Amino acid sequence: MTAAGRESAQAGAPPWSAHVLTLYPEVFPGPLGAALAGRSLDSGLWRLETVDIRRFARDKHGTVDDHPFGGGAGMVMRPDVLAAAIDSVEPAEGGAPRFLLSPRGAPLTQEQVKELADGPGVMLICGRFEGVDERVLEGRGVAELSVGDYVLSGGEIAAMAVIDACVRLLPGVVGRPSSLVEESFEDDLLEYPQYTRPRLFEGRAVPDVLLSGDHAAIDAWRRAQAEHVTRTRRADLWARHQARR
Ligand code: SAH
DSSP states (O other), X not given: OOHHHHHHHHTSSOOEEEEEEESOGGGOSGGGGSHHHHHHHHTTSEEEEEEEGGGGOSSTTOOOEEOOTTOOSSOEEOHHHHHHHHHTSOOOTTOOOEEEEEEEEEEOOHHHHHHHHXXXXXXXXXXXXXXXXXXXXXXXXXXXXXXXXXXXXXXXXXXXXXHHHHHTTSTTTSSOGGGGTTOTTGGGOOOOOOOOSOSEXXXXXXXXXXXXXXXXXXXXXXXXXXXXXXXXXXXXXXXXXXXXX
C-alpha cells in the first residue's frame, strides 16, 4: 500500500468499493488495471471485488439461465441464482446503491457519477442473455442503469465505464483536481478544443489567441468555442445549459 492508500485507511473510512456480479469475472480489472484507475487501485484508494454469479447455481451443471415464461427468443437469468449472489455481498456501510447494467435504465450522467463517487461505492450487476428476471430487481432493491441508447452483449463493459467514471473523481486519483473542473458536462457544456506542440501541424496553425498570453481573451475564446460545439452537436445539452441561466 502506498502513502496515499495508508492515509485513507488510517482515516477510518473504508475506501470506495465496487462489487461487480458477473458470469465473466476473468475480464476484470481489464482496462481498470491500467493508468490512473489501476495505479489508484494498487495503492488502495478504491477496491474492486468480483462475484462469480455461476458459483451460486443450484445444480451441478452450473445453470444460471432459463427460458422466458410467455415464450420468445433467448434466455433469462434466474432470480434465485442472482439473489444468492447479491446476498453474498456484505452490505457496505451506509448501503452502496445496487444497479443492474441495462439498456432499460436511465442513461448515466456526469451528475450521477459525482453522486456515486461521493458515496461508499456501488454494486453493479452485469446482465447477459436477454436480461434478468424482474422479481430479483424488485426484491433486492436493484435499479437499472444504462450507458447509452444502444445494446451491448453483456453488462461488463458498461460496468467498467461506470467504475472508471467514478474512480477518476475520487480524492487523490487525479493529480491535479483543477483538471476536473473545466471538463465536458460541467455547466452542461462540452469542452473547448485543445492544442499542443507543434505550433504548425501539416499546414494547420494553432489559433493565435492561445499564443497571445492574454488570459481573459483565452477564456472568452474557449467559452465561445464550448458554446458553439455544444449548440451544434448536442441540442439536448444546449437546451439544459440555457435553462440554467
Ligand atoms: N434484451 C435486452 C438486452 C439484453 S443485452 C433489451 O432489449 O433490453 C444483455 C445485457 O447487456 C443486459 O442484460 C445488460 O446487462 C447489458 N447491456 C446491454 N446494453 C446495455 C446498455 N446500453 N447499458 C448498460 N448495459 C447494457
